[in-house]
Amino acid sequence: MRCPFCSSEDTQVKDSRQAEDNTAVRRRRLCGKCAGRFTTFERVQLRELTVVKKSGRRTPFDRDKLARSIMIAMQKRPVEPERIEQMISGVVRQLESAGNSDITSDHIGALVMEGLAGLDKVAYVRYASVYKDFRATADFETFIEEEKLDSEESEEE
Template sequence: MRCPFCAHENSQVKDSRPSEDNAAIRRRRQCESCGARFTTFERVQLREVMVLKSGEKREPFNRAKIENSVTLACRKRGIAQERLDQLISGIQRQIETMGEGEVRAQAIGEMVMEGLRQLDSVAYIRFASVYRDFTEARDFEEFASSVREVGGS
């Protein structure tokens, strides 16, 4: 594993343990050259999934994009990181076990929306405002009233 500080090729594993959701192995490493310590995560990847974006552009599935979006939507909501990791891992497993080599970006967005709807209504509305491209206050009002009808918290 390349050191993120000095780019040396070798590091030593100092500690390994399962992550909180048991979906990854967390490893503490130490660079053999500069001595810096850093953490890596090892996850199972069932298959290489391509994301079909609008305009027929394709790119490899990137878990970090979902992590960033979910983290931003849940910012200052007091939701435990473990619950966010479970949501993200669940979406990733769902995508990888669909049996398809390609998945539409829209389908991923809907999975995130459904997960956030069940997790936190404010985070759900935040994500939807960007995902559905709200342009006016009326868009928020209409969407928020539909969330209340669904029984969001």
């Protein structure tokens, strides 16, 4: 593993432990050249995923980008980081096991919305405001009213 500080390849693993609900290995490393310490994560990757954007542009799937967007929606919300990480891992597992290497950004957004709906309603609405491209406060009102109707209908069933 190359050191992020001096680019030396002389690094040693000092500590390894399970992370992210046993879906990753966290390794603490030490650079032999500059003595810099850094952390790496090792995860199983079932297949290379490609995101197909609304414009048709194709980019490699980036788990960290997904996590950042979810963390923005979750800012200052009373949800344990472990539950957030479990949700992110669940979304990634669903994407990897879907059987298709090409996934649309809409599909990713829908899975995240589903996960956030069960985790935190405020984060769910925050994420929806970006995912559904809200332009005015009326968009928030409409979305919340539709959600109320959907939840009332599902309670009646």
